[in-house]
Amino acid sequence: MTEHDPKGRGAPGGASRREFLRGSGVAAATAVLTGQATAILDEAQAAAQDSGPKILKGEVELTLKVNGHDHACTVEPRSTLLDTLRDRLDITGPKRVCDRASCGACTAIVDGEPVYSCTTLAVSCQGKTIETLESFDTGEHGVPHAFCKDDGLMCGYCTPGFVTACKAFLDKNPNPTLEEVRKGIDGNICRCGTYVGVLQAALDAAKAMKGA
Amino acid sequence: MANWPETTRLIGTRIPRLDGLAKASGKAKYPSDVHPEKMLFGAILYSPHAHAKITSIDTTAAEKLPGVKAIHVVAKAGATLRYQGDFIAAAAATTEEQARDAVRAIKVEYQILPHVVTEEQAMAAGAPAINRGGNVRAGRASVHGLSDQVLAEIEKTVNDLPAAEKDKRRKEEYEKAVNDVLGKADAVVEGTYSLPVITHTCLESHGLTAHWTAADKLTVWASTQGVQVVANELAGAFDLPASNVTVLTDFMGGGFGSKFGADIWGKTAADLAKKTGMPVRLFLDRAQEHLAAGNRPSAAGKIKIGATKDGKVTGLIADTHGTGGFPFPYVYEIPVSTRVHSDVFVNAGGQRAFRAPGHPQACAIMEAAMDDLADKLGVDPLEFRIKNLPTDFHGPLYEAEIAMGAELIGWREKRKPRGQTGTGPIRHGMGMALHQWGGGGAQDKKVSCTIHPDGSVELKSATQDIGTGARTVLAIIAAEILGLNPTDIISNIGNSTFPPGQASGGSTTTPSMSPPCYDAVTKARDELFKKIAAAVNAAPDQLALKDGKLLVKGEPAMSWKDACRKLGMAPVSETGSFVPGLSSVGVGGCQFALVAVDIETGVVKVEKIVAIQDSGLIIDKLTWESQVYGGVIGGLNYGLFEERVMDPTTGVMLNADMEMYRLAGASDIPEIIVRAYEPHEQKARGVIGVGEPPTISTAAAIGNAVSNAIGVRVSQWPMSPRNVLDALALASKEGKA
Ligand code: FES
Ligand code: FES
Secondary structure (H helix, E strand, O other): OOOOOOOOOOOHHHOOHHHHHHHOHHHHHOOOOOHHHHHHHHHHHHHHOOOOOOOOOOOEEEEEEEOOEEEEEEEOOOOEHHHHHHHHOOOOOOOOOOOOOOOOOOEEEEOOEEEEHHHOEHHHHOOOEEEOHHHOOOOOOOHHHHHHHOOOOOOOOOHHHHHHHHHHHHHHOOOOOHHHHHHHOOOOOOOOOOHHHHHHHHHHHHHHHHOO | OOOOOOOOOOOOEOOOOOOHHHHHOOOOOOOOOOOOOOOEEEEEEEOOOOOEEEEEEEOHHHHHOOOEEEEEEOOOOOOEEOOOOOEEEEEEEOOHHHHHHHHHOOEEEEEEOOOOOOHHHHHOOOOOOOOOOOOEEEOOOEEEOOOHHHHHHHHHHHHOOOHHHHHHHHHHHHHHHHHHHHHOOOEEEEEEEEEOOEEOOOOOOOEEEEEEEEOOEEEEEEOOOOHHHHHHHHHHHOOOOHHHEEEEOOOOOOOOOOOOOOHHHHHHHHHHHHHHOOOEEEEOOHHHHHHHOOEEOOEEEEEEEEEOOOOOEEEEEEEEEEOOOOOOOOOOOOOEEEEEEEEEOOOOOOOOOOOOOOHHHHHHHHHHHHHHHHHHHOOOHHHHHHOOOOOOOHHHHHHHHHHHHHHHHOHHHHOOOOOOOOOOOEEEEEEEEEOOEOOOOOOOOOEEEEEOOOOOEEEEOEOOOOOOOHHHHHHHHHHHHHOOOHHHEEEEOOEOOOOEOOOOOOOOHHHHHHHHHHHHHHHHHHHHHHHHOHHHOOOHHHEEEEOOEEEEOOEEEEEHHHHHHOOOOOOEEEEEOOOOOOEOOOEOOEEEEEEEEEOOOOOEEEEEEEEEEOOEOOOEHHHHHHHHHHHHHHHHHHHHOOOOOEOOOOOOEOOOOOOOOOOOOHHHOOEEEEEEOOOHHHHOOOEOOOOOHHHOOHHHHHHHHHHHHHOOOOOEOOOOHHHHHHHHHHHHHOOOO
């Protein structure tokens, strides 16, 4: 019974919530302020010029490395990685559902770590390697194929998040038990109720990935 | 009249959905993903108050913000807002961030009006009236099982009364008559049971992307479960010929009954697109999705029910209310019953159809009362249920299903009588419940089937896939008839301009679409045979299709493709309609739950659920099972977690998000055993839908399992720590536990 902690939903891919927050844009947000507070910022910027956090404002030109390609885009400092991928780069695999780090639909892999891209700022991802599920192997040895075969999806809107969390988890835990898989994808929510297929798909994908 | 083939190669097997890989690889484009060139992003301003009047609204500042292209105001000065989340205005801008800034910059002055947001508030003496006719609308009492003579006497008594008193008096007379029956019962229980409002929480929020391709031609990508419903609504709203509106829904991220129409936001998106001359994407944010996009209404019932000592229910009196209605009594044969229901109005988003509308509420209340009565009689609640099954064909069906389920959960070996479940802090309990649903199809739907000379086969219909696998089901039927594989079939749905298709609701899609699909493909095949028979030196009735080959007089003659090539230039194309004999209506089903309850913390852990479901002929066992699992998990959420929490003081919803509005994650999922009840006579009934039935009885079974475990009834759903501990505290105050 001790495992049943209503607030203790893990992050995608098995990182604890705390670790996750450290790695995501919430930390970065302290260094980046929104484009609206520009007047105050101008002064602050002058003061903080050479030391302390870097201050961005207005429009920011950015190059993001997504799925192996460099994408130039214009964002605002407050733009999330998710909105940047979806709205500006037309990379729409990751979905926006809760928009605040509680459902996992937006999961992307940044420098090998799964993150909730809805609470990761795009500007914090400059120079990092971003992977979304569009880049995953869709053949028999890949995670997407296992989800399809085991019907780990219905409407499919949560599915990109589950597939991504699952891939990130399996990359680090190639031989998981069912209980480990449960923990590993506990940061994701499905409304259609596909968990039975999802868990089977994760176990099957673990096996299939070894054949790759 | 037609029949499904006696032996099938594909139908009833486990076939992965055709679009599964597209969904699992992120390549499927949902309406909220589509990005036509020059598209603007929309954002919505909605009421922050539960009840208010707009005294002024000023968009000047908002219009001047960078990137803002248009603002469309729906609720103007003088308009009344009836709930938090009520639509006010929307903006379209170059980026989504700018659109959100724009709605934030709209200046609105509100005159706050008094609100009621909970049923308790609405029903309290002296509550502000928020609805013309009062916050509570009492329905007329209904009655069942009284003799004509008794009824005539009651009407005589009531007749002379003034109109206003008639209903009240009739209710009293009915209750008196049933009470007479209950007076002779060996055991009678009275209980009050209640279930909260829950929201659909579709993961893809409601909305659409609107694109005017000409001044009088509108294309929208809508997240909907009814492409043709949305098309008709938009055509009406913009005064367009219906054929000038195209609604496209290749994929959609969940609806559960809440996504049939264009809605005010859909029309507003089209308005903004018209104003700006650019496509506009407008979807609700997560909070508004909870607030404004529908919910399962609450339900509460004061139930009095009695039975003889040999376990036959004799009568029932129900006084129910809620923010919506539900059928009652439910499932069981009750000789005499009366019921009165009141609808309660609150300043909160309105109800919409939600997976098996009304049934989970009815089931939970009925099954709790049945269980409590069995307990009072001191009999096994399973045996008690069997003694009170309906007398129609459902009776034997339930009996067979109960036997299957009892075996799988270990009812006879493991279940202990209520409360006799040990002395430690963790108590195990078992519960069960029965449900019923219609799930028949419409008879006016069409499917077209085109066989091209290159061998490709295309099905078309204006239905859509809400997640059930509708696209795949059609392809399986076609492939079965044509001797091909489902992946050989192009199954085109999700387009309102295709032949009329069924909206995805009420478990009606598969039974509505399968017969016309069967008909279209059969006709197209026969037409193909007619056209190519001469070329293969045979009569059309000497041709057959098997394993991707054309058989002539029973012998494989050539591949499917070569056979189709004989068509020359002209494809064959046929449209199919409803054919009797292929579909049916009416299902039962039962579920069992095993739970562990920590009586110190009130935490309930569901350890196992068994779901037995009949639904006639199953087309795709794999996606059928997914629907049953999904229904069960939906019911588990209802049973354990979900609840719209309204703050009486401020009138706002306190959990309009996805962390405090709790839904099960992978760790909350118990072992779930799903079995189809499908003996030959079930298959012979033809296709029946399965979306709704398996979600109905889960919360009821869990509730009964919890009571079995802890020895007292938890009369309020969900089975949250708070409700469990409250029930234990109440019982210990009353000296019961
Ligand atoms: S959308 Fe990012 S976690 Fe829900
Ligand atoms: S498949 Fe619909 S939300 Fe998971």
